[in-house]
Amino acid sequence: MISKVFSSATVGVDAYKIEVETHLEKAIPNFIVVGLPDGAVKESRERVSAAIKNSAFVFPTMKITVNLAPADIRKEGSSFDLPIAIGILAASNQVIYENLKDTIILGELSLDGSIRSVKGVLPITINAKKDGFKKIILPKENATEAAIVEGIDVFPVSSLVEVVEFLNACLEIKPCKVSASEILSTFKNYKIDFSDVKGQAHAKRALEVAASGGHNVLMLGPPGSGKTMLAKRLPTILPDLTLEESLETTKIYSVSGLLPSNQALISTRPFRSPHHTISDAGLVGGSNIPKPGEISLAHHGVLFLDELPEFKKSVLEVMRQPLEDGKVTISRATLSLTFPANFLLVASMNPCPCGYFGSSQKECTCNPPLIQKYFSKVSGPLLDRIDIQIEVPAVPFKELSQKELSENSETISQRVIKTRKIQTKRFENEKGIFANSDxxxxxxxxxxxxxxxxxxxxxxxxxxxxxxxxxxxxxxxxxxxxxxxxxxxxxxxxxxxxxxxxxxxxxxxxx
Ligand SMILES: Nc1ncnc2c1ncn2[C@@H]1O[C@H](COP(=O)(O)OP(=O)(O)O)[C@@H](O)[C@H]1O
Ligand SMILES: [Mg+2]
Ligand SMILES: [Zn+2]
The missing domain is CATH 1.10.8 (Helicase, Ruva Protein; domain 3)
Known part of the structure; x- marks a missing residue:
């Protein structure tokens, strides 16, 4: 008695088909999972057997061997619980085998048989469609994320019983439908706006230039002058994400498990602001099984490095290549992965360690060597990639209390879009060049x-x-x-x- 169920695993931001083969033998009862599974897959044995029993199905008292193929794709996470359970139920004739052949199945099981959400559903669905699958059965929480992909039916499920009844044609489940272009146009609005910022005409103009030409920016100014406020609003004047850009960014959030369950697409440009204590791996991606870092989560958006000189020198070093290439390659002994990382860099710093050098509000307490040392931390390769450096002085109280609104993001972004169009035309024959900064x-x-x-x-x-x-x-x-x-x-x-x-x-x- 043997069965085959299709599932999928992600490696980086791409997905691959996995075949879950289950073999039942009349021998001393045992349950073995092979195919280079990591700890998580081993644990899944416990969840699978409990879920099957607690859903009132029969857990075969036989020797059960499950093989996840191909063996050379490293599998992590718990998304194979459901396909393994279905494999066992199909091999023991509790599920109609015929209905499995054009279907991808994934999901984590709870001990009681309910189904929990998994990571990487968007790339998995894109790949399933490419491989010619017609259906995908997955956790309800992941359904909208998968349904973005057209041309494959997405069936949301919440328990093992539901899946079995659906496969045995005892239960009808309506495929989940969403429209990507509708989602993009409905949710593209930001909650913040450039008109919130009083005064700072010089800084706003500089950010408009930066957005227009894709130039990285460094802002220099005392604490409280509005640097963070300005940086956060930079995404609001960039052109709207195209569907293609949105899908690329969404894939990164999907494999990182950072996509909210009710949100199918990243529809606004990301703004990431990692703390200066971040590690190399946290910033550019890494750890044992490489996963995207902050620079990839900022893909097609803005990466804000607040208080730039406080970051570790090594962290700033590792950003140099990605800033050049718009992507980052992480090499490990066993595999090498590339994640997209095309972002606008905005950095900020104080004019001196105490923050008040040249300020009229407060006296600076730093001596010149100390200031020199502070600046030397940001010199070199990273600074080389920053086209625009501006001073952002504190706004006088009179301007802060002004009632009249300044220009809003929509108006500014119209000029940015127009300027970007000129560049698109200019560089139409130059491969890989999209903006003046490139x-x-x-x-x-x-x-x-x-x-x-x-x-x-x-x-x-x-x-x-x-x-x-x-x-x-x-x-x-x-x-x-x-x-x-x-x-x-x-x-x-x-x-x-x-x-x-x-x-x-x-x-x-x-x-
Ligand atoms: N130009 C401005 N217009 C309106 N509010 C401002 C302005 N500058 C500063 N603020 C107020 O001061 C707070 C601190 O600004 P912030 O952006 O955090 O300063 P910085 O990052 O330079 O230390 C903001 O949250 C905002 O309430
Ligand atoms: Mg700040
Ligand atoms: Zn100082």
Whole structure:
């Protein structure tokens, strides 16, 4: 007596078909699970036998061998409970075998036979459809997440009894239906808005430029000046997620088990703000079986590193490559995984360790070597990837108490979208380049040509203001975006002038 049930496992953000083969033999009763299962799969033996008995089915008093194939895909988690239970029931003729062949089954079992949610349902359903499966049976909590995928019927279940009755055609279950495009258009609104921020015209403008050209930003200012408030609102002026972007980001949340059960899609751009005590693995992904880190959870959104100099140097180092590539590869002895990690970086820092250097509110208590040391923590490779550096001074009380509303996110985002369209057209033949910030040196020479007046201005800036040579390319990229915001083909002196202003650190500290 043998049965075969189909299930699925995720590796990184991709899913693979798993065959659960069950063999029953008249021999000394035993229950063995093979196929490189980790501890969790072994524990599932206990849950499966209890769930079968407590659901009033017969647990065969035979030698039961379950094989999860292929053996070389590492399986973690508890989602094989349900397929193993169904395999045993099918091999012992308690489930009609015929009904299993075009169906993927997954779910964790409780001892009483009820079914609990599992991780990674979105990539699993996408892959099930690709493999030609017609049906997927899974926990009720995961149903909307799976139903995003069109062309495969998703059957939500909440107990082992329900699954058996459904497979034996004694119970009808309606497939779960949702419309991805509807979800995206309904839930894309944010609860916060740029108009909440009083004053700070300079910082808001800089963030608009950043959103328009995909430039990373560093904000420099005393505590309470509104840096966190501003950063949180950056996603609200970025273009809406496309369905494709939303699916990519949702997959990452799906395999991380971070997708709320009533939410099928990540429909707004993520904002992630990890604390500075975070580990390398927490930030870029890792641990024994690699799972996505904060930089991947920020995919297609914003990663905010508050108080940048407080982060461990090694943590900032490991971010360098992902910032360059838009993805991160994690290598372990047994496998190497790549997670997407394309995000806008916003970092903040105080102007000195005490926070009040140059402030009119409070006196700074730091000595110059201490300040120097503080800044040296953020110099180097990471700073090299940040095109825009701005000072965010505290807003005077008079401005804070102003009643009139400033521009809202919707209005700003219209300009951002328009500017992004110009870039899409500009880079349509350049593979992997989507925004001005992505330009290589070669592309900068091609698309950021200056006239003699511009050349002259930049030369003066570099020498007189003591700007570093590496600031040169950054200024050109940012001025390209500022020109695009005005739909200006040419980069004019005023565009360059504004871009030069966005080099606070080069000007003040490293000069
Ligand atoms: N420009 C502003 N407009 C409105 N409220 C502000 C502004 N700046 C600061 N605040 C208020 O001060 C609080 C602290 O700001 P926050 O963004 O946390 O400062 P920072 O991150 O620079 O320390 C905010 O929650 C907000 O209530
Ligand atoms: Mg803050
Ligand atoms: Zn200080």
């Amino acid at each position: 330009m290589t040196s070669k592309l900068i020479r091609k698309f950021c040509q200056l006239d003699t007046q511009g050349e002259e201005l930049l030369k003066i800036a570099i020498t007189k203001l003591g700007l570093s040579a590496r600031a040169y390319d950054r200024i050109l990229k940012v001025s390209r975006t500022i020109a695009d915001l005005e739909s200006s083909e040419k980069i004019l002196p005023q565009h360059l002038g504004e871009a030069i202003q966005y080099r606070s650190l080069d000007r003040n500290i490293f000069a």
